[in-house]
Amino acid sequence: MELTVGANQFFWTADKWSALYDDLAQGPVDRVVLGELVCSKRLPFYQDRIPEAVAALAAADKEVALTSLALITLKRERKLTAALAEMGVMVEINDLTALAHLPKGAGFWVGPLVNVYNEGTLAWLAGLGAKRVCLPPELPIASVGVLARAGADLGVAIEVWGHGRLPLAISGRCYHARLHKRGKDNCQFACEDDPDGLEVCTLEDQPFMAMNGVQTLSDSYACVDHQIERLAEAGVSSLRLSPQSQGFARLCQSYRDRLNGKIPAGAVADEARLIAPETRLSDGFLTGESGVTWSGGPASP
Amino acid sequence: MVMEIVCPAGTPAALRAAVKAGSHTVYCGFNDETNARNFPGLNFDRTEMREGVQFAHAHGAKVLVAINTFPRAGDQSIWHRAIDDAKDAGADAVILADPGLLDYAARRRPGLRLHLSVQAAAANADIINFYAEAFGIKRVVLPRVLSVPEIAAINSETDVETEVFVFGGLCVMAEGRCSLSSYATGLSPNMNGVCSPASHVEYQDNQGVLNARLGGYTIHRVGKGEPAPYPTLCKGCFSAGDQTGHLFEDPVSLNAEQLIPQLQKAGVTALKIEGRQRSKSYVAQVVRNFRSAVDALEAGRPMPEGMLARLSEGQAMTTGAYKKTWR
Numbered sequence: 248m249e250l251t252v253g254a255n256q257f258f259w260t261a262d263k264w265s266a267l268y269d270d271l272a273q274g275p276v277d278r279v280v281l282g283e284l285v286c287s288k289r290l291p292f293y294q295d296r297i298p299e300a301v302a303a304l305a306a307a308d309k310e311v312a313l314t315s316l317a318l319i320t321l322k323r324e325r326k327l328t329a330a331l332a333e334m335g336v337m338v339e340i341n342d343l344t345a346l347a348h349l350p351k352g353a354g355f356w357v358g359p360l361v362n363v364y365n366e367g368t369l370a371w372l373a374g375l376g377a378k379r380v381c382l383p384p385e386l387p388i389a390s391v392g393v394l395a396r397a398g399a400d401l402g403v404a405i406e407v408w409g410h411g412r413l414p415l416a417i418s419g420r421c422y423h424a425r426l427h428k429r430g431k432d433n434c435q436f437a438c439e440d441d442p443d444g445l446e447v448c449t450l451e452d453q454p455f456m457a458m459n460g461v462q463t464l465s466d467s468y469a470c471v472d473h474q475i476e477r478l479a480e481a482g483v484s485s486l487r488l489s490p491q492s493q494g495f496a497r498l499c500q501s502y503r504d505r506l507n508g509k510i511p512a513g514a515v516a517d518e519a520r521l522i523a524p525e526t527r528l529s530d531g532f533l534t535g536e537s538g539v540t541w542s543g544g545p546a547s548p
Numbered sequence: 549m550v551m552e553i554v555c556p557a558g559t560p561a562a563l564r565a566a567v568k569a570g571s572h573t574v575y576c577g578f579n580d581e582t583n584a585r586n587f588p589g590l591n592f593d594r595t596e597m598r599e600g601v602q603f604a605h606a607h608g609a610k611v612l613v614a615i616n617t618f619p620r621a622g623d624q625s626i627w628h629r630a631i632d633d634a635k636d637a638g639a640d641a642v643i644l645a646d647p648g649l650l651d652y653a654a655r656r657r658p659g660l661r662l663h664l665s666v667q668a669a670a671a672n673a674d675i676i677n678f679y680a681e682a683f684g685i686k687r688v689v690l691p692r693v694l695s696v697p698e699i700a701a702i703n704s705e706t707d708v709e710t711e712v713f714v715f716g717g718l719c720v721m722a723e724g725r726c727s728l729s730s731y732a733t734g735l736s737p738n739m740n741g742v743c744s745p746a747s748h749v750e751y752q753d754n755q756g757v758l759n760a761r762l763g764g765y766t767i768h769r770v771g772k773g774e775p776a777p778y779p780t781l782c783k784g785c786f787s788a789g790d791q792t793g794h795l796f797e798d799p800v801s802l803n804a805e806q807l808i809p810q811l812q813k814a815g816v817t818a819l820k821i822e823g824r825q826r827s828k829s830y831v832a833q834v835v836r837n838f839r840s841a842v843d844a845l846e847a848g849r850p851m852p853e854g855m856l857a858r859l860s861e862g863q864a865m866t867t868g869a870y871k872k873t874w875r
Binding site: 384 | 619621645669675693727733736763784785875
């Protein structure tokens with residue numbers, strides 16, 4: 248199996264953003280998706296760094312794609328999407344709106360925020376030019392297996408969400424702004440203080456979700472460490488790793504070592520907890536009763 | 549033209565009540581996982597669907613069949629059969645969200661009118677026109693993340709009819725793109741047709757304080773005697789930073805009855821009422837109210853006011869994203 252780095256979900260400074268892709272150019276991953284997924288207001292802060300990052304990654308023999316936004320509503324966002332299709336780089340669609348702007352017959356990738364739940368939708372997307380699909384994180388492993396087989400027949404590589412906070416919902420309302428009693432248009436970039444999202448707890452102080460502007464994520468970090476053999480057997484071609492602010496290069500290396508058989512099952516989870524001792528892990532969407540559950544022992548450190 | 553009232557029916561009795569109360573159109577689903585209100589004891593078997601359509605047609609009303617979950621890989625035939633059976637029952641349209649299903653219906657069941665479900669979250673004219681070109685959809689149910697001016701802008705750029713929610717439950721997340729429920733309970737709107745399911749709700753009385761839990765997470769806490777809202781995840785009470793409260797949305801329901809004139813000006817064709825899980829008397833009352841509102845509008849009379857307040861969840865109501873307060 249290969250490793251794909253998904254679009255960064257968070258709002259980082261331009262320097263931190265560039266440092267991530269400098270690291271990845273040297274890192275043990277096969278492909279990288281970059282660009283703005285969550286909020287179009289963040290893009291101007293690092294937009295001018297994108298061409299250089301794309302060039303550096305391509306020079307290091309990584310496959311590269313630019314993501315569309317996950318929710319496209321405004322005129323400005325529609326224009327941005329149209330411009331994306333003209334940049335001469337592979338596009339990963341994360342809102343079907345992007346399909347309306349791609350040149351007919353152009354190949355594209357499909358990200359985890361597009362609802363590909365079944366063979367019918369996969370075949371329809373393949374007919375339009377989809378070459379690679381990262382499945383929605385909530386799919387159970389039985390569905391993953393069916394879709395990986397269908398993908399093999401259609402010439403579409405199938406990816407699974409491998410590691411990182413799970414994208415659970417996207418909204419027209421910005422929750423970071425709401426928390427600061429502001430509207431979305433006057434958010435004053437409240438999300439920039441939380442480079443991995445802001446923890447949301449229940450009334451019993453149980454960590455549950457993380458807020459990231461208009462996006463809601465899981466508190467737990469999905470981690471497929473204990474599912475890798477089953478995913479390989481199911482025909483999954485690549486694992487998707489989602490950038491995090493601390494120790495991401497180490498995490499990518501750990502997954503590479505695990506795929507190469509250099510380290511045993513459980514070692515990636517151990518590494519994730521060495522990087523951030525408070526990290527709670529989950530793999531329940533694949534095999535558990537609910538998304539939050541973890542097959543590798545107690546969920547909390 | 550008078551705006552079309554599209555009313556929910558969870559049972560044949562509710563369908564008949566809605567039609568008699570003056571609903572122009574009723575939407576309903578089969579009693580299985582193919583629809584997004586897959587609740588125990590709700591929805592229509594095949595015979596009930598045929599009879600419901602006959603009853604509605606005899607009274608000049610239309611029936612739309614919602615097949616708006618996302619088919620499970622390996623089991624698509626269940627959803628395909630639902631489309632076939634809706635067509636055979638004489639349904640006036642099917643409401644679909646999954647592109648694979650739209651593709652099936654467009655290619656294999658030509659002539660069947662297709663509406664794009666709110667679960668497809670089509671939030672701009674580009675994607676709506678793309679769906680029209682790809683599958684021939686005739687109407688889109690708009691996601692509840694748009695303001696009235698944004699709806700007007702969409703209508704100016706598309707020939708596809710628009711239908712908007714005006715009353716009942718309110719998703720604050722883009723519909724069909726939310727897995728909060730399956731994260732906590734294993735069951736989701738997209739895969740199972742349920743959100744924050746009753747099977748995973750627990751109420752615990754703790755020394756005069758009532759905790760409402762969903763999938764083991766306490767998301768509401770009220771004193772004795774206070775009304776306890778249903779623990780829907782996005783309307784729960786949480787803490788983040790130094791704040792505790794309804795961080796995503798208050799336990800409110802949508803009521804846009806006073807916005808009907810603006811929605812008409814924005815070019816909206818149909819007004820949709822949420823609530824296939826509601827009783828036939830609720831449905832009849834809501835329909836009568838909205839019907840009198842659109843009839844008043846058509847006749848140039850003033851809108852009747854505030855009749856629906858007491859029917860709303862927890863008495864609190866919102867106009868959602870329509871008034872642009874989210875922006």
